[in-house]
Amino acid sequence: MLDxxxxxxxIAELRKLPGIASKPLSEILEENGFTRxxxxxxxxxxxxxxxxxxxxxxxxxxxxxxxxxxPVIWLHLAECTGCSESLLRTDAPTIDNLxxxxxxxxxxxxxxxxxxxxxxxxxxxxxxKFKGRYILCVEGGVPTKDNGDFLTIGPEAExxxxxxxxxxxxxxxxISVGTCSSFGGIQAAYPNPTGxxxxxxxxxxxxxxxxxxxxxxRNIVGTIMYVILFGQLPAVDNFNRPKFAYGLRIHDLCERxxxxxxxxxxxxxxxxxxxxxFCLYKVGCKGPYTFNNCSRERFNQHTxxxxxxxxxxIGCSEPDFWDSMAPYEEPLANHKFESxxxxxTADKVGIxxxxxxxxxxxxxxAISAIxxxxx
Amino acid sequence: MKITKKIITxxxxxxxxxxxxxxxxxxxxxxxxxxYRGIEDFLxxxxxxxxxxxxxxxxxxxxxxxxIATAEVIENALKIKITKKAxxxxxxxxxxxxxxxxxxxxxxxxFPSIKDIDYFKALEFSRDIAKIIALIAGQFPHNSYAxxxxxxxxxxxxxxxxxxxxxxxxxxxxxxxxxxEGYSKDLEIxxxxxxxxxxxxxxxxxxxxxxxxxxxxxxxxxxxxxxxxSFNKNALYNDKFYEVGxxxxxxxxxxxxxxxxxxxxxxxxxIFARLYEVNLIFEYxxxxxxxxxxxxxxxxxxxxxxxxxxxxxxxPRGSLIHEIEIENEKIKKYNIIVxxxxxxxxxxxxxxxxxxxxxxxxxxxxxxxxFKCFDICAICVSH
Ligand code: SF4
Ligand code: SF4
Numbered sequence: 001m002l003d004x005x006x007x008x009x010x011i012a013e014l015r016k017l018p019g020i021a022s023k024p025l026s027e028i029l030e031e032n033g034f035t036r037x038x039x040x041x042x043x044x045x046x047x048x049x050x051x052x053x054x055x056x057x058x059x060x061x062x063x064x065x066x067x068x069x070x071p072v073i074w075l076h077l078a079e080c081t082g083c084s085e086s087l088l089r090t091d092a093p094t095i096d097n098l099x100x101x102x103x104x105x106x107x108x109x110x111x112x113x114x115x116x117x118x119x120x121x122x123x124x125x126x127x128x129k130f131k132g133r134y135i136l137c138v139e140g141g142v143p144t145k146d147n148g149d150f151l152t153i154g155p156e157a158e159x160x161x162x163x164x165x166x167x168x169x170x171x172x173x174x175i176s177v178g179t180c181s182s183f184g185g186i187q188a189a190y191p192n193p194t195g196x197x198x199x200x201x202x203x204x205x206x207x208x209x210x211x212x213x214x215x216x217x218r219n220i221v222g223t224i225m226y227v228i229l230f231g232q233l234p235a236v237d238n239f240n241r242p243k244f245a246y247g248l249r250i251h252d253l254c255e256r257x258x259x260x261x262x263x264x265x266x267x268x269x270x271x272x273x274x275x276x277x278f279c280l281y282k283v284g285c286k287g288p289y290t291f292n293n294c295s296r297e298r299f300n301q302h303t304x305x306x307x308x309x310x311x312x313x314i315g316c317s318e319p320d321f322w323d324s325m326a327p328y329e330e331p332l333a334n335h336k337f338e339s340x341x342x343x344x345t346a347d348k349v350g351i352x353x354x355x356x357x358x359x360x361x362x363x364x365x366a367i368s369a370i371x372x373x374x375x
Numbered sequence: 376m377k378i379t380k381k382i383i384t385x386x387x388x389x390x391x392x393x394x395x396x397x398x399x400x401x402x403x404x405x406x407x408x409x410x411y412r413g414i415e416d417f418l419x420x421x422x423x424x425x426x427x428x429x430x431x432x433x434x435x436x437x438x439x440x441x442x443i444a445t446a447e448v449i450e451n452a453l454k455i456k457i458t459k460k461a462x463x464x465x466x467x468x469x470x471x472x473x474x475x476x477x478x479x480x481x482x483x484x485x486f487p488s489i490k491d492i493d494y495f496k497a498l499e500f501s502r503d504i505a506k507i508i509a510l511i512a513g514q515f516p517h518n519s520y521a522x523x524x525x526x527x528x529x530x531x532x533x534x535x536x537x538x539x540x541x542x543x544x545x546x547x548x549x550x551x552x553x554x555x556e557g558y559s560k561d562l563e564i565x566x567x568x569x570x571x572x573x574x575x576x577x578x579x580x581x582x583x584x585x586x587x588x589x590x591x592x593x594x595x596x597x598x599x600x601x602x603x604x605s606f607n608k609n610a611l612y613n614d615k616f617y618e619v620g621x622x623x624x625x626x627x628x629x630x631x632x633x634x635x636x637x638x639x640x641x642x643x644x645x646i647f648a649r650l651y652e653v654n655l656i657f658e659y660x661x662x663x664x665x666x667x668x669x670x671x672x673x674x675x676x677x678x679x680x681x682x683x684x685x686x687x688x689x690x691p692r693g694s695l696i697h698e699i700e701i702e703n704e705k706i707k708k709y710n711i712i713v714x715x716x717x718x719x720x721x722x723x724x725x726x727x728x729x730x731x732x733x734x735x736x737x738x739x740x741x742x743x744x745x746f747k748c749f750d751i752c753a754i755c756v757s758h
Contacts, residue, residue, distance in 0.1 A: 078412055080434050081434070186414070186417075187412040191416060192417075194411060194412060196412075214435070214516060269522065270527075270674025270676070275529045277529075299509060306520070309511070309512055309514075309518065310513075310526075311513060311520050314519065322429070326428075327421065327422040328427075329424045
């Protein structure tokens with residue numbers, strides 16, 4: 001798969017297709033004050049983020065240049081639109097952003113110019129015209145109860161369930177953007193009144209999950225870039241998450257990790273320990289059970305991330321985290337509260353989170369607390 | 376008479392508008408929302424702090440207001456008083472959320488419904504605003520830095536100075552969008568092709584929140600909800616409809632009042648109030664940030680385990696109400712009423728909601744624009 005020649009060939013072929021952009025990316029970047037060097041630097045960091053060798057940087061740049069050739073259709077289902085929000089603020093200073101604008105976004109409800117009937121028409125046209133070629137990005141969970149009647153969209157009052165199935169049928173690749181479309185998300189929390197599920201549960205094709213609530217812009221744009229580069233889906237873990245982004249635990253690269261290892265914990269928000277920036281495990285941090293790259297990439301142009309602001313990780317990129325990670329301000333190990341749905345949750349926790357490592361971490365936290373003379 | 380169904384998109388979710396017309400003139404309008412998620416259901420029986428993580432997901436645009444409302448309603452129920460420092464920092468993040476919401480609404484939702492515009496500048500502006508929120512709260516959208524009892528972040532003096540400088544810089548940059556005298560080139564361009572005086576509504580205004588510099592003119596206990604034929608629930612005050620939002624809460628501002636005297640509660644006044652409010656919020660926050668005493672506590676641990684609370688704050692689109700019942704630290708009942716439930720309610724011919732009243736007697740071709748002036752959030756409604 002990491003054959004540079006093959007990728008180059010692919011890009012050469014894409015280049016032959018008509019693009020939608022009025023001028024080449026290089027010109028657009030230049031107009032916005034970015035030099036060729038800035039762009040190559042960007043390609044370098046993107047290559048690294050995608051887990052590719054540095055020698056891939058020039059190819060990533062080329063892929064970005066032809067990213068207006070592959071049509072992208074973006075569907076909104078049951079959600080809060082937070083994922084699009086995250087994307088609309090893509091990375092520093094604006095190269096990702098310019099590229100996102102450059103991507104051939106054939107249909108996106110919030111940012112395209114057309115609205116209402118006109119929008120619907122554009123949608124139908126895009127699906128027909130790019131049959132078998134478009135990348136489908138879905139944001140939001142799929143309500144399935146009562147035949148999906150809890151979400152109807154468009155002038156034909158189609159249910160979200162029908163619409164996603166129909167659009168998935170002719171898609172080249174399907175990307176679930178956010179925890180909602182990956183695993184059902186917030187609307188799927190117990191008792192899941194609308195029967196919301198992730199996209200992969202209702203279509204019979206492979207779906208790449210880019211979970212997070214919201215996921216970082218880097219992970220969204222990165223996954224799209226990967227598909228453009230290789231014409232295929234990236235390597236994934238057992239929850240279909242791209243390994244390049246979800247390969248490590250939050251805990252592995254956390255800036256408070258030293259304090260964890262030293263047994264220095266915040267026991268109460270607002271305490272002296274909190275001001276010292278100690279580890280948040282005991283006030284509920286789920287970093288040790290969560291696979292994502294927030295501690296490395298951060299949010300809002302690398303400005304910060306929740307742990308930096310003193311609140312533990314809530315585990316938002318894990319399946320069913322709304323139930324299995326709650327209560328969010330308590331460590332998983334000592335569930336003081338019997339959970340909302342004790343049985344249902346116990347199962348989910350058993351399967352998805354409390355791995356041996358998790359238990360060991362809880363034990364470590366307990367022991368080091370005893371050993372710590374400051375306690 | 377003819378009835379046409381119109382789908383309103385680009386409003387954070389979708390709404391259906393059924394217009395009853397005589398020729399091109401709208402005689403009546405029905406407003407429907409066909410999405411439902413059930414957030415209040417899955418809050419039941421969880422620890423009250425879980426609400427601080429779940430509720431921001433009501434909406435990706437104004438989720439921060441939901442976070443602050445959640446913290447405040449729990450504090451109200453458990454009788455907790457937070458420090459002034461925590462209070463001011465919360466005001467800053469809520470104020471900034473309102474600002475970035477207004478800018479995106481104007482450039483991404485409203486403007487393109489009339490003519491083309493390069494929205495890149497606007498995105499950049501909101502992005503930088505979001506960065507300041509992230510400095511305080513960790514990330515945007517969706518963070519949980521405010522929990523009942525205070526906040527989790529611990530800012531240094533240096534960071535406070537940095538935030539203040541940021542605010543000053545953004546305030547200055549905003550002058551290009553609308554200056555402190557109320558002049559906005561883009562607003563003029565927008566109104567080149569549409570009349571200013573369309574979309575007059577009920578001329579009745581309601582403010583329930585007391586955050587930032589806003590002052591309530593009513594009491595939450597008089598608010599009631601009523602079911603409709605779609606998933607939306609109407610919000611009423613003493614069984615009557617009122618307009619909530621930036622126009623309602625800024626009517627006392629001399630400049631906005633002058634525009635109001637001239638154009639009444641038309642689309643123009645509504646948009647003007649919203650854009651001008653950004654200036655007022657900047658001015659207020661820049662003053663407030665100096666009052667932060669860095670030595671105060673960030674967080675005070677709640678001691679009570681039981682209580683009932685009901686509060687309102689002014690969110691981007693108007694008065695937002697949260698209500699809670701806590702028993703032994705667990706949520707027994709939670710109810711959320713969002714501003715769109717007031718403004719975009721589906722009333723009947725005898726009792727019209729603000730948006731319905733604004734549409735009636737207007738030409739159908741303006742329907743979409745008049746509707747969007749209220750800054751609808753279908754996502755919030757579908758909570
Ligand atoms: S994953 Fe989170 S941010 Fe994205 S739509 Fe769902 S609730 Fe909103
Ligand atoms: S438990 Fe959380 S705060 Fe502590 S080191 Fe791990 S990820 Fe960081």
